[in-house]
Amino acid sequence: MTLLTDLADPRSKRSKSAHKIAACVVANPEAVLSATTAALAASAGVSEPTVNRFCTGLGYKGFPDFKLALAAELARKQPRMTRNIEANDSVGAVVAKIFESTQASLGGTLEQLDLAALQDVVAALANARSIIFCGLGASASVAIDAQHKFLRFHTPVASHTDIINQRMVATGLDPQDCIVCISYSGRTHAMVELAELAATSGCHVVGITAPGSPLANACTLALSVENDEDTDVYTPMTSRIAQLVILDILATCLALQQGEAFSDHLRRVKYNLRLTRRQ
Amino acid sequence: MTLLTDLADPRSKRSKSAHKIAACVVANPEAVLSATTAALAASAGVSEPTVNRFCTGLGYKGFPDFKLALAAELARKQPRMTRNIEANDSVGAVVAKIFESTQASLGGTLEQLDLAALQDVVAALANARSIIFCGLGASASVAIDAQHKFLRFHTPVASHTDIINQRMVATGLDPQDCIVCISYSGRTHAMVELAELAATSGCHVVGITAPGSPLANACTLALSVENDEDTDVYTPMTSRIAQLVILDILATCLALQQGEAFSDHLRRVKYNLRLTRRQ
DNA sequence: CCAATGATGTAGTTTTATTACAGAAAGGGA
DNA sequence: TCCCTTTCTGTAATAAAACTACATCATTGG
Known part of the structure; x- marks a missing residue:
């Protein structure tokens, strides 16, 4: 929960453009996953290299690396919503489903x-x-x-x-x-x-x-x-x-x-x- | 847990090269995240387009999209190991840490x-x-x-x-x-x-x-x-x-x-x- | 054994990300 | 207030990565 929380934090010292990008990412993180630097730059109203600098500034190797971290963050926040347990599920499937739905429930409660x-x-x-x-x-x-x-x-x-x-x-x-x-x-x-x-x-x-x-x-x-x-x-x-x-x-x-x-x-x-x- | 489990499944029908790639991914998923098509192709002993076809064949838009899914998968499997709670943590931080460590503990137990x-x-x-x-x-x-x-x-x-x-x-x-x-x-x-x-x-x-x-x-x-x-x-x-x-x-x-x-x-x-x- | 289908690789093309550099804005001292 | 320094930002060029087209090879069924 660190990445998105940090980005949403308004008091962190960041340049004007960086704030615009952070706001864009927080507003619609899923959209960023399928966006290119150019697309994110456009929707934040900044230039492409600024997006890249934003990512490297956060400690990532570049924009793709940042996207991977974001995807991981979102996955942690919202674990897979498991479909119901079926009568003919294997033990392994039941175990996985119960663990996942518990984790998902925890995520929802936290939210x-x-x-x-x-x-x-x-x-x-x-x-x-x-x-x-x-x-x-x-x-x-x-x-x-x-x-x-x-x-x-x-x-x-x-x-x-x-x-x-x-x-x-x-x-x-x-x-x-x-x-x-x-x-x-x-x-x-x-x-x-x-x-x-x-x-x-x-x-x-x-x-x-x-x-x-x-x-x-x-x-x-x-x-x-x-x-x-x-x-x-x-x-x-x-x-x-x-x-x-x-x-x-x-x-x-x-x-x-x-x-x-x-x-x-x-x-x-x-x-x-x-x-x-x-x- | 679907992606890695599916890839590890040996009985799924896949071409010879696809199997090689799947094996590579399962063997070291973290490494794939920072690899390029060329790098993964080399370590699997196949050509670059084969890697791309492998990804699209799984339903992803391409290799970067596959990497995002893999990152999400790994994150779900192994939630962030939260450091201990500190005496001067805010309530929000305590809440986040307890939820995260609980989810992490669940992940570890499942494993x-x-x-x-x-x-x-x-x-x-x-x-x-x-x-x-x-x-x-x-x-x-x-x-x-x-x-x-x-x-x-x-x-x-x-x-x-x-x-x-x-x-x-x-x-x-x-x-x-x-x-x-x-x-x-x-x-x-x-x-x-x-x-x-x-x-x-x-x-x-x-x-x-x-x-x-x-x-x-x-x-x-x-x-x-x-x-x-x-x-x-x-x-x-x-x-x-x-x-x-x-x-x-x-x-x-x-x-x-x-x-x-x-x-x-x-x-x-x-x-x-x-x-x-x-x- | 020979099609025919499907898989694979080479080479080329496009897209995407990054770097270099120059100009603009912001902050600090006289 | 002005000028200098520092930091930030954008344009353009470069490099890298991903993808596509096409030719070749393997495999399977007749």
């Missing part, structure tokens, strides 16, 4: 992740008196995973995967608490009701769910995880992976925010786990 | 996944009287997730994340049972001992763990998940994702093996979940 909302959630978690993770069905394991990740912090953390317990806890929330509701569809009755119940306490209700879903609307803060409508019975559950990665990001951002003193704490945690290991 | 072992595991699961998933710490949520995935099947399935309960269950295993031990490091004492205990019953002991680890050795079947030594405190836990994807693959392969009648069952499961949803 649509709202950084501002993410920062708000990190702030809410950082200032929380206690953190509760809730999930049902497939999202139950995500909630448990989140709890494990957040055990590293000093904030009291719990996960609940039972609707009775979830409601009990949600009833007693403090405005300084933070509850995280995890749901793939964002349409599970019990989860939406839980979020609504939790919101009455005035605490932060974070949703990690499908954008625009009832659950997302019931939350005070929502992080989008694209819901790619797994209509097929064999479709792998890629969105769960995206939820886990988002929780990983939250935990990492929180750890970074705590500063150097906290790194020592993490190292101590690691050290104390050492004795459970062989060698 | 080293043993398809034969995978098929053995699928067979073991398909014939199992009952399936037990065990994990501790971070792998506990993976075990729970696996249980959820396998609830769709008719085989009795359970997950245990408590060493006492795990040992109790492992003691009473039948040779027809299948226990799946999940561990990132493959070095957790309790897990290795559990696998050894389970193995005495004569049942299949599947490990989803680091290759060559004590746990992998204690299992009767092992699926490798690369252990990339997360030395840094801020390193995201990418291997957990790889474990989940492998379990997704196992569940999907199992579902495929059950045939069309089973698809109906899956559809019924889905239908019965409908009433828990809004709209």
Whole structure:
């Protein structure tokens, strides 16, 4: 993601023409792949050698080399959208398709992740008196995973995967608490009701769910995880992976925010786990 | 993965020279990216126009277009290895790095996944009287997730994340049972001992763990998940994702093996979940 | 064994990328 | 503000690479 991000960055020092070319590339990267220096020069309103200098200036051997890097960049950003798994696929094909669709799903989630909302959630978690993770069905394991990740912090953390317990806890929330509701569809009755119940306490209700879903609307803060409508019975559950990665990001951002003193704490945690290991 | 796989496929009908070129490309794809038609022609021992015909024959506009596709292919296969997260990284940078390293980790796992072992595991699961998933710490949520995935099947399935309960269950295993031990490091004492205990019953002991680890050795079947030594405190836990994807693959392969009648069952499961949803 | 089809290579042509150089713009000091 | 220096930009020429046309060779089927 470095190339396109760098090109899109307006504060990088570049000559006037270089900016024009960068804008052209960012605006339509796919078109550049099939363009010649002359074509790109024309659409950027500069001369051909300027395009070449632009490429060499970025550290590439020339325009063709730059195009190769761009093609690689785009491929990384948008992995092949795998067609559905067929009943007569070989094991190798199934493996490849599941890996690819997972990678594609991750790419899609990254694309649509709202950084501002993410920062708000990190702030809410950082200032929380206690953190509760809730999930049902497939999202139950995500909630448990989140709890494990957040055990590293000093904030009291719990996960609940039972609707009775979830409601009990949600009833007693403090405005300084933070509850995280995890749901793939964002349409599970019990989860939406839980979020609504939790919101009455005035605490932060974070949703990690499908954008625009009832659950997302019931939350005070929502992080989008694209819901790619797994209509097929064999479709792998890629969105769960995206939820886990988002929780990983939250935990990492929180750890970074705590500063150097906290790194020592993490190292101590690691050290104390050492004795459970062989060698 | 289509391009290189296709080129490596020896049974595809191609002319003699085309085979020579394909072999050259597969042998050293990176080198081809910086080569000219003349260079590739020379190293394949054919003439320049043959290289061009080879490219157009594959459906590309010409040699440069082929190189772009190859670059994209290689990028997909081997996403950028992200350097560690730094204390002063922006939120956007952290997000990008975590996503990228997760994708890279997935790519690495796919690369080293043993398809034969995978098929053995699928067979073991398909014939199992009952399936037990065990994990501790971070792998506990993976075990729970696996249980959820396998609830769709008719085989009795359970997950245990408590060493006492795990040992109790492992003691009473039948040779027809299948226990799946999940561990990132493959070095957790309790897990290795559990696998050894389970193995005495004569049942299949599947490990989803680091290759060559004590746990992998204690299992009767092992699926490798690369252990990339997360030395840094801020390193995201990418291997957990790889474990989940492998379990997704196992569940999907199992579902495929059950045939069309089973698809109906899956559809019924889905239908019965409908009433828990809004709209 | 002889067509006939298809594949391959040589040589030439076109396209594309790069370099050299000159002119223009921008920045810095008096 | 002006002039000088530095950096950037475009024109034109050059070099390189890719592609095309055509002739030759191999291979297969009758």
